[in-house]
Amino acid sequence: MAKKDKMVYYFGKTKTEGKGGSKAILGGKGLNLAEMTSIGLPVPPGFTISTEVCDGYYKAGKKLPKGLMDEVQEAVAILEKELGKTFGDNENPLLVSVRSGAAVSMPGMMNTILNLGLNDEATEGLAKATKNERFAYDAYRRLINMYGDVVMGLHHEQFEAAFDKVKKKYKVTEDTEVPAEGLRELCDAYKDVYKKGTGEDFPQDPIKQLQLAIEAVFGSWNADRAISYRRIEAAKGNTEINNLIGTAVNVQAMVYGNMGDDSGTGVGFTRDPNTGQNKFYGEFLINAQGEDVVAGIRTPQPVAQMSKWDKAAHKELMEIKKKLEDHYTDMQDIEFTIERGKLFMLQTRTGKRNGIAAVKIACDMVKEGLITEKEAVLRVPASDLTHCLLPSFKPTARNAADVLCRGLNASPGAAVGKLAFTATEARERFEAGEDVILVRRETSPEDVEGMSAAVGILTSTGGATSHAAVVARGWGKCCVAGAGEIEINEKSKTITVAGRKFTAKDTISLDGTTGEVMAGEVETQEPKLSGDFAKLMKWADQYRRLAIRTNADSPADSKRARDFGAEGIGLCRTEHMFFEADRIIHMRAMILAEDEDSRRAALKKLLPFQRKDFEGIFKAMKGCPVTVRLLDPPLHEFLPHDTSSQKQMAEELEVKPAEIKKRASALHESNPMLGHRGCRLSVTYPEILEMQVQAIVEAAINCAKKKIDAQPEIMIPLVGTAAELQILREKVEATIEATKTAKKFDGKLNILIGTMIEIPRACLTANEVAEYADFFSFGTNDLTQMTFGYSRDDVGGFLPDYIENKIVPVDPFQSLDTTGVGQLVDMGVTKGRSVKNKLKVGICGEHGGDPASIAFCDQVGLDYVSCSPFRVPIARLAAAQAALKSA
Ligand code: PEP
Numbered sequence: 001m002a003k004k005d006k007m008v009y010y011f012g013k014t015k016t017e018g019k020g021g022s023k024a025i026l027g028g029k030g031l032n033l034a035e036m037t038s039i040g041l042p043v044p045p046g047f048t049i050s051t052e053v054c055d056g057y058y059k060a061g062k063k064l065p066k067g068l069m070d071e072v073q074e075a076v077a078i079l080e081k082e083l084g085k086t087f088g089d090n091e092n093p094l095l096v097s098v099r100s101g102a103a104v105s106m107p108g109m110m111n112t113i114l115n116l117g118l119n120d121e122a123t124e125g126l127a128k129a130t131k132n133e134r135f136a137y138d139a140y141r142r143l144i145n146m147y148g149d150v151v152m153g154l155h156h157e158q159f160e161a162a163f164d165k166v167k168k169k170y171k172v173t174e175d176t177e178v179p180a181e182g183l184r185e186l187c188d189a190y191k192d193v194y195k196k197g198t199g200e201d202f203p204q205d206p207i208k209q210l211q212l213a214i215e216a217v218f219g220s221w222n223a224d225r226a227i228s229y230r231r232i233e234a235a236k237g238n239t240e241i242n243n244l245i246g247t248a249v250n251v252q253a254m255v256y257g258n259m260g261d262d263s264g265t266g267v268g269f270t271r272d273p274n275t276g277q278n279k280f281y282g283e284f285l286i287n288a289q290g291e292d293v294v295a296g297i298r299t300p301q302p303v304a305q306m307s308k309w310d311k312a313a314h315k316e317l318m319e320i321k322k323k324l325e326d327h328y329t330d331m332q333d334i335e336f337t338i339e340r341g342k343l344f345m346l347q348t349r350t351g352k353r354n355g356i357a358a359v360k361i362a363c364d365m366v367k368e369g370l371i372t373e374k375e376a377v378l379r380v381p382a383s384d385l386t387h388c389l390l391p392s393f394k395p396t397a398r399n400a401a402d403v404l405c406r407g408l409n410a411s412p413g414a415a416v417g418k419l420a421f422t423a424t425e426a427r428e429r430f431e432a433g434e435d436v437i438l439v440r441r442e443t444s445p446e447d448v449e450g451m452s453a454a455v456g457i458l459t460s461t462g463g464a465t466s467h468a469a470v471v472a473r474g475w476g477k478c479c480v481a482g483a484g485e486i487e488i489n490e491k492s493k494t495i496t497v498a499g500r501k502f503t504a505k506d507t508i509s510l511d512g513t514t515g516e517v518m519a520g521e522v523e524t525q526e527p528k529l530s531g532d533f534a535k536l537m538k539w540a541d542q543y544r545r546l547a548i549r550t551n552a553d554s555p556a557d558s559k560r561a562r563d564f565g566a567e568g569i570g571l572c573r574t575e576h577m578f579f580e581a582d583r584i585i586h587m588r589a590m591i592l593a594e595d596e597d598s599r600r601a602a603l604k605k606l607l608p609f610q611r612k613d614f615e616g617i618f619k620a621m622k623g624c625p626v627t628v629r630l631l632d633p634p635l636h637e638f639l640p641h642d643t644s645s646q647k648q649m650a651e652e653l654e655v656k657p658a659e660i661k662k663r664a665s666a667l668h669e670s671n672p673m674l675g676h677r678g679c680r681l682s683v684t685y686p687e688i689l690e691m692q693v694q695a696i697v698e699a700a701i702n703c704a705k706k707k708i709d710a711q712p713e714i715m716i717p718l719v720g721t722a723a724e725l726q727i728l729r730e731k732v733e734a735t736i737e738a739t740k741t742a743k744k745f746d747g748k749l750n751i752l753i754g755t756m757i758e759i760p761r762a763c764l765t766a767n768e769v770a771e772y773a774d775f776f777s778f779g780t781n782d783l784t785q786m787t788f789g790y791s792r793d794d795v796g797g798f799l800p801d802y803i804e805n806k807i808v809p810v811d812p813f814q815s816l817d818t819t820g821v822g823q824l825v826d827m828g829v830t831k832g833r834s835v836k837n838k839l840k841v842g843i844c845g846e847h848g849g850d851p852a853s854i855a856f857c858d859q860v861g862l863d864y865v866s867c868s869p870f871r872v873p874i875a876r877l878a879a880a881q882a883a884l885k886s887a
């Protein structure tokens, strides 16, 4: 057991202190280095400085804790002894890498420094020890550059300019062609750049280098890009990322992939992260360091080609793949280096994958006996299922498409949008409502905001494991990387490809599954939901307790939702049915009517439309309950507000425009969301309720006659007092009876009558309300609005600031505020069931499709959740995960 205040954890032959430790303390990378060491994989030794030290560093006002450097020096001493090398030695120097590593991986968002420990003398020592002067000075120039950039904040361009000068002098174009003496000169030039930029000499003391590098890694925890990345991930539901206390720092003996043509470096996934296929998916570069692969500067070769270069190393890598998957029972994302033919593992972590791959890998691993069905259900992040529901291009449109070029299929899907050339531009145009494709030469972590805003990402350099690809895949965003034929001109905001020019106004289509880039808009199509997807859904359905319904108000949506597995409709918003061209006129006539008779006359014309709609929906949902909500929005929403539309309406209804204006201003309310809407409409205008109920009942009777099992449930919205429901229930019951009599129908209809719970008072008095309700359905959109007092429609004005300032952790309209609004839900359920213990309770606010909110609904004993059709599979899986986790 580690000491409580232990700061440094060693891993190597001497001891492996982090083995079986905590990821929260060692970070993902640190823990996995310890684990890999302990299962006998070839890992260069080193040590991990805990995340607690990072936390302490910030708490102390950016100061390293006392005693840390002593512990670091002790660990360095063990490392020196183990490797027979000494820090700063002029014979055989020890060199280390310094890398970040939080408990949740944040690819490329934080700092890394390689070759640390080199100084003027040690570089000579390295040249001697390796008998390779060129290599030693190459390592030194990389250190000065990286150290200057990462630790001292110098611009990379200054170093690039110095490098270009040397290349020019030696008349070469590639870095690798510069001879040893050129690199020696380059190191001097870099030291000058360093001195000019920082006012100091490049530090010669390796321990000082190490200390500043550790601080720089801690500092990068709060760099803008890292903060943005965490915010975006948290907003996507990765709330774990909000609970991190900082990053760990991993200091590890260097191994070199750039020692010549028998050395190399690579990254890869033990299975294909795009498709899930059980095939090693990776890339390597001969004679290069790790950062060269991920930075996307040189285009690497696929690992499948590696055996042609070094058969033994390739074979060992494939054996390691198996060992890693057996140990972790999951797909791994690894980094490796080959130094003069010897393979070293530098990192492993659970590989990010898109939803399609996640489903296939989970199903395959069950087949392979690595995991159980339950584990498979728990393993796929529910919201990633959207990737399986991604559209693809229609084959006919695809075949006829104007293909411009092909890049790497870095992240699947189909994206259609206009070109945006910078991250800021992408965000701004996205906010203005445009679909944009972010086009960059290579994306850097600074681009995350733009990547998140874009519908797709296109880069002209970089491999399938570059930042762009890794981040896009994690987000299920279509990405084509390394499309080298595209020439990007950021200044003129154009791209040139296949001899043609495209500007920010042009639309292109990206096929992330094949890597093709196409001119114009290519038509897309909906996905198929069979195979592994269906299998996983079936497993999930065995474990979930919650029923899953959908929010739908048309037969087409109902059908789609049923195909996705919906077991009924939780919310049919009837107002949507009044907006179609042939109906709105009658609705408006009803609103303009001055007395009950004229109102009834207009409603009579609406009745057949409603009846037909309901019949279609009941048919699509046959055998399943359909909750129909009576009219909810304030009436003014149905009237035109601008003069020209009012004029047009006046012509259609053959009234004076002034009359419409007068009615519109009479209906004007200062606070319409708290105004004359919901059940309040039915109290004032009971004839609206009567028409709607009549339409529902007649539709149900028509279905019964056709032997279609219709199961309508009538839902009264916005109830805040039991008396509202009591009065309206009586009216609904009377109308049901009247309609049956009028239709001479004496069969059983079994129509439930219930209410939405969306006003805090309804929760507080749920025991009274329940007396008149056969069911409750929580309308958590309004409930959130009224509990927080945030207007649903205006929250965009301040919510981003609230999230930024951590006043609220996430948008409470997307993910239920379980501490506040959740208490009201819990109270509503408990009080409601205190008088009717079998009271059916569901949720139909937006939260019904959010995995975290679904877990809460499961916990407080709801019977079902209801969400939009596309979120039904997510809800099925999230409900199963909630049930399994609480079991
Ligand atoms: C709600 O308020 O949660 C709800 C589902 O109703 P609407 O969004 O239509 O107000």
Ligand code: MG
Pocket: 758, 779, 781, 782
């Ligand atoms: Mg509502």
